[in-house]
Amino acid sequence: MSKRQRALIIGGSLAGLFAANLLRKCDWDVDIYERTQGDLASRGAGIGTYRQLFEIMASLGIDNLEAKCIPLYRRLCFDLNGEVIHEINQLHTMSAWSTIYDALRKLVSENEYHSGKQLVDIEQNANKVTAIFSDGSRETGDLLVGADGLRSTVRQHYAPEVEPVYAGYIAWRGMVEENDFSPEDHAQIFENYAFGFPEGEQFLAYPVLGRTNENVRGKRAYNFVWYRPARADTELRDLCTDENGLCHGTAIAPPLIRNDVIEDLKTDAKRLLAPQLAWMVNQVPRPFFQAINDLESKQLVFGRVALIGDAAFIARPHVGGGITKAAIDADNLARALAAHASIDAGLAEFEQQSLHFGRGVVDRARGLGAYLEGQLKPLQERTLQQQSRDVRKVMQEQGAALTNELLSSDKPAH
Numbered sequence: 001m002s003k004r005q006r007a008l009i010i011g012g013s014l015a016g017l018f019a020a021n022l023l024r025k026c027d028w029d030v031d032i033y034e035r036t037q038g039d040l041a042s043r044g045a046g047i048g049t050y051r052q053l054f055e056i057m058a059s060l061g062i063d064n065l066e067a068k069c070i071p072l073y074r075r076l077c078f079d080l081n082g083e084v085i086h087e088i089n090q091l092h093t094m095s096a097w098s099t100i101y102d103a104l105r106k107l108v109s110e111n112e113y114h115s116g117k118q119l120v121d122i123e124q125n126a127n128k129v130t131a132i133f134s135d136g137s138r139e140t141g142d143l144l145v146g147a148d149g150l151r152s153t154v155r156q157h158y159a160p161e162v163e164p165v166y167a168g169y170i171a172w173r174g175m176v177e178e179n180d181f182s183p184e185d186h187a188q189i190f191e192n193y194a195f196g197f198p199e200g201e202q203f204l205a206y207p208v209l210g211r212t213n214e215n216v217r218g219k220r221a222y223n224f225v226w227y228r229p230a231r232a233d234t235e236l237r238d239l240c241t242d243e244n245g246l247c248h249g250t251a252i253a254p255p256l257i258r259n260d261v262i263e264d265l266k267t268d269a270k271r272l273l274a275p276q277l278a279w280m281v282n283q284v285p286r287p288f289f290q291a292i293n294d295l296e297s298k299q300l301v302f303g304r305v306a307l308i309g310d311a312a313f314i315a316r317p318h319v320g321g322g323i324t325k326a327a328i329d330a331d332n333l334a335r336a337l338a339a340h341a342s343i344d345a346g347l348a349e350f351e352q353q354s355l356h357f358g359r360g361v362v363d364r365a366r367g368l369g370a371y372l373e374g375q376l377k378p379l380q381e382r383t384l385q386q387q388s389r390d391v392r393k394v395m396q397e398q399g400a401a402l403t404n405e406l407l408s409s410d411k412p413a414h
């Protein structure tokens with residue numbers, strides 16, 4: 001009988017794949033259970049990278065990512081007339097969700113990755129944990145890793161009180177094909193970040209690999225994100241109401257967004273943004289939006305169960321580190337388990353490290369979004385942070401390096 005320890009990993013997206021690969025490297029047997037059948041579709045266009053992401057990928061033998069990344073050297077801020085009013089030279093490298101997913105997925109065998117398995121319940125005693133799936137099957141291991149994202153079943157089982165909290169603004173998004181840019185705009189903008197700061201709002205855009213996932217001139221795309229305040233009980237409800245008058249709560253599938261909502265957005269773009277930026281919004285047939293949330297766990301370990309990735313913490317996208325955070329959580333877990341003979345001691349160390357990191361990232365992103373959040377309050381009720389906006393700081397903080405203090409209070413950086 002095998003003496004190796006066995007981890008049951010719930011969720012086969014990036015956090016689950018990082019956990020499986022890093023734990024296997026530390027001699028664990030790993031099984032991933034993903035409710036979706038087949039490979040996952042890409043989630044998100046551009047992924048801002050961090051040094052730690054490349055280092056963790058390299059520790060798994062994945063060191064050929066650079067060719068699939070787009071380096072951005074400059075950040076430009078445009079005024080309403082289309083003039084550059086701030087320019088900052090600061091490198092940030094963009095990758096793509098599917099680039100990271102494909103590289104990690106290839107390292108996991110079909111015996112280890114179980115598609116179409118939805119976790120519905122968990123049982124555990126002092127040493128073992130059992131996952132129960134919707135098809136009635138059961139699997140028992142020494143550890144269960146909840147890598148099942150924003151609406152985590154694992155988190156809801158142990159900490160149902162922890163829920164996403166709407167931040168008071170949404171992000172409109174869309175992608176423009178590289179070949180649609182005029183030669184002048186392409187030369188000025190395409191390989192840079194572009195920012196715009198309408199009163200109370202924030203617009204940024206950057207190049208991504210595009211639909212074919214190829215880093216080839218002409219086949220790439222430019223992705224915009226436009227943050228706009230929206231009251232939960234009125235504006236957000238209206239935005240999430242379809243043509244038939246049905247309100248979909250706080251999130252609506254992109255094809256169901258009403259035409260008049262999209263037309264209003266395009267008209268607002270012409271009124272509030274530089275012509276180059278307004279052109280992007282108008283060039284995309286159907287931009288879509290997501291409500292911005294904070295999610296903050298108070299506890300990450302429940303006996304032999306650990307939460308990682310988006311299941312544990314979600315920071316607003318201003319830090320742009322969802323994937324790097326998933327990688328660091330999984331790395332913290334594997335390192336802590338490898339450093340201790342006892343699983344419980346390893347889990348305690350993991351929890352300390354990843355709570356510190358998760359809280360730090362959420363706080364940093366909340367600070368960067370404070371000005372947007374404050375827009376829904378009367379001026380006299382806004383905190384100092386909510387009142388002030390330092391445009392150059394916002395530009396610099398996008399994808400800024402993760403500090404040692406953020407990563408850990410006691411551990412050297414990777």
Ligand SMILES: Cc1cc2nc3c(=O)[nH]c(=O)nc-3n(C[C@H](O)[C@H](O)[C@H](O)COP(=O)(O)OP(=O)(O)OC[C@H]3O[C@@H](n4cnc5c(N)ncnc54)[C@H](O)[C@@H]3O)c2cc1C
Nearest residue numbers: 011013014015035043044045118119148149153309310322
């Ligand atoms: C629509 C979307 C767009 C995004 N865009 C960006 C972006 O542009 N840039 C960026 O950095 N990040 C982006 N993110 C975030 C980024 O994808 C995540 O931070 C990253 O994938 C790590 O997330 P995760 O693996 O923890 O969770 P997720 O990627 O959400 O994966 C959770 C997985 O668990 C599975 N699951 C859930 N419940 C169960 C269950 N009960 N049983 C079995 N399986 C289950 C889900 O099907 C899913 O595959 C986006 C996320 C989403 C959802």
